[in-house]
Amino acid sequence: MSVLERGWLSANNIVFAADSGDEPGAAVVDTGYQIHGEQTVTLIEAALAGQPLARILNTHLHSDHCGGNAALQTHWPQAQCLIPPGQAEAVHNWDPHALSYTPTGQDCPRFAIHGLLEPGAEVRLSGRDWQIHAAPGHDPHSIILFEPQSRTLVSADALWENGFGVVFPELEGESAFDEVAATLDVIEGLAPQTIVPGHGPVFYALEPALATARRRLEGFVQDPKRHALYAAKVLLKYKLLEWQRIRLDALRAWARQTPYFRLLHTRYFSLQTEQQWLQEIVDGLISSGAAQRQESAEQGSWLLNT
Numbered sequence: 001m002s003v004l005e006r007g008w009l010s011a012n013n014i015v016f017a018a019d020s021g022d023e024p025g026a027a028v029v030d031t032g033y034q035i036h037g038e039q040t041v042t043l044i045e046a047a048l049a050g051q052p053l054a055r056i057l058n059t060h061l062h063s064d065h066c067g068g069n070a071a072l073q074t075h076w077p078q079a080q081c082l083i084p085p086g087q088a089e090a091v092h093n094w095d096p097h098a099l100s101y102t103p104t105g106q107d108c109p110r111f112a113i114h115g116l117l118e119p120g121a122e123v124r125l126s127g128r129d130w131q132i133h134a135a136p137g138h139d140p141h142s143i144i145l146f147e148p149q150s151r152t153l154v155s156a157d158a159l160w161e162n163g164f165g166v167v168f169p170e171l172e173g174e175s176a177f178d179e180v181a182a183t184l185d186v187i188e189g190l191a192p193q194t195i196v197p198g199h200g201p202v203f204y205a206l207e208p209a210l211a212t213a214r215r216r217l218e219g220f221v222q223d224p225k226r227h228a229l230y231a232a233k234v235l236l237k238y239k240l241l242e243w244q245r246i247r248l249d250a251l252r253a254w255a256r257q258t259p260y261f262r263l264l265h266t267r268y269f270s271l272q273t274e275q276q277w278l279q280e281i282v283d284g285l286i287s288s289g290a291a292q293r294q295e296s297a298e299q300g301s302w303l304l305n306t
């Protein structure tokens with residue numbers, strides 16, 4: 001197993017080379033964001049050292065986890081794609097709204113799927129059987145993978161070293177903080193020794209990570225507005241990672257046409273105008289050092305990624 005740790009725009013790629021004569025062949029778990037598609041192909045090709053990629057597995061279908069699927073399928077047309085259950089129809093019909101790409105204002109090229117990763121079942125990777133566990137919360141359909149001999153966990157966005165991903169169902173008014181807590185309990189029960197998160201480096205200390213995640217979750221449960229503001233900042237910073245620099249008026253236009261932004265504003269921050277609220281988020285990113293403002297006499301105000 002090789003972990004290709006990527007920047008935050010692309011989720012980590014976990015590459016499983018095939019054992020000699022091992023069926024059903026080499027695999028990758030999660031494939032990054034679409035603008036890095038070519039880089040993803042190159043990195044995985046190097047990690048496989050000549051073996052063909054036989055399978056693409058996705059822990060969930062956020063654009064930073066399956067955005068490289070299409071590029072990989074073009075490069076390895078025989079590769080079978082396996083996804084968690086619950087969204088197969090949305091992929092077959094390519095429904096970018098149901099798949100979250102329209103609501104988040106992100107992009108993901110269309111890909112084909114060939115099978116499901118059913119919780120309770122196992123999937124063979126590099127000659128070992130990995131358990132598939134449901135991990136709802138961050139995404140209702142997400143799964144995580146666990147290999148009991150080495151006690152290795154592929155935790156996707158359910159647990160990072162310093163928290164977990166935005167709880168997307170909450171943005172739509174569906175309660176999901178309880179699911180986040182239940183998934184953290186599942187992870188605690190598995191007692192992994194090595195944790196390969198969807199973002200950031202591999203880590204080994206489970207207890208402090210769980211404590212951080214539970215503390216964060218408790219803060220969101222106590223004050224859901226805090227989670228809403230965090231979500232808005234994440235969505236904006238994520239887009240800024242893609243743009244690198246954007247004129248403030250273009251950023252406002254993107255926010256106006258991005259459904260989750262409008263939803264967050266209406267649901268939690270309607271005492272401010274949309275413009276005031278967006279300004280507050282931008283100011284927050286600047287003061288935390290996540291972005292920089294640049295004034296240009298001819299071109300107006302820009303926001304820069306840092």
Ligand SMILES: [Zn+2]
Binds near residue numbers: 138
């Ligand atoms: Zn995600």
